[in-house]
Amino acid sequence: MSDTIFSKIIRGEIPCHKVYEDAHVLAFLDVNPLSPGHTLVIPKEPAVTVDALSDDASAAIGRVLPRISRAVLGATGASAFNILQNNGALAHQAVFHVHFHIIPKYDDGTGLGIGWKPQSFDHAAGKELAGKIAATLAK
Numbered sequence: 001m002s003d004t005i006f007s008k009i010i011r012g013e014i015p016c017h018k019v020y021e022d023a024h025v026l027a028f029l030d031v032n033p034l035s036p037g038h039t040l041v042i043p044k045e046p047a048v049t050v051d052a053l054s055d056d057a058s059a060a061i062g063r064v065l066p067r068i069s070r071a072v073l074g075a076t077g078a079s080a081f082n083i084l085q086n087n088g089a090l091a092h093q094a095v096f097h098v099h100f101h102i103i104p105k106y107d108d109g110t111g112l113g114i115g116w117k118p119q120s121f122d123h124a125a126g127k128e129l130a131g132k133i134a135a136t137l138a139k
C-alpha cells in the first residue's frame with residue numbers, strides 16, 4: 001500500500017495529539033473533528049481497509065476500543081457516541097489506512113449525523129445471500 005499521513009504519524013514524522021499507544025495500536029485526536037473528543041484509533045499494520053486487516057491487528061484494536069471509548073466519554077462528559085469505520089472512497093474513506101472514529105454525540109447535536117434509509121427486505125433473496133456469505137466465510 002502507499003504511504004499515508006497516518007503512517008507518517010505512526011513513525012512520528014508528523015505530530016499528533018496522542019491519547020493511547022501500544023505495540024499494535026495508536027489513538028489520537030482527529031484534526032477535523034465532528035465534535036470535541038473525536039478520536040481516531042488505528043492499527044500500526046498498514047492495511048487500507050478493515051477486510052484486509054490481519055486477525056492479530058483486528059484483535060489488538062478490539063481489545064482497546066472499548067477502553068479508549070470509555071476514556072473519551074470520561075474526559076468529555078459525553079454520554080453517547082458513534083464508532084464509524086469507512087472503507088473505500090465510495091464509503092467516504094479519505095485516508096487509506098484503516099481507522100476507527102470514536103465520535104462523541106452531544107445534546108447540542110454535534111457529533112455524527114447519520115443518513116439511514118432502510119430498504120425493503122426480501123426474505124427469499126436474503127436467504128440466498130446469507131447462504132452465499134456463509135459459504136464464502138467457510139472457504
Ligand code: DGP
Pocket residue numbers: 005014016017028029030031032033085086092093094095096
Ligand atoms: P475518513 O473519511 O474516514 O478517511 O476520515 C479521515 C479522518 O482523518 C478525517 O476525519 C480527518 C482526519 N485526518 C486527516 N489528516 C489528519 C492528520 O494529519 N492528523 C489527524 N490527527 N487527523 C487527520
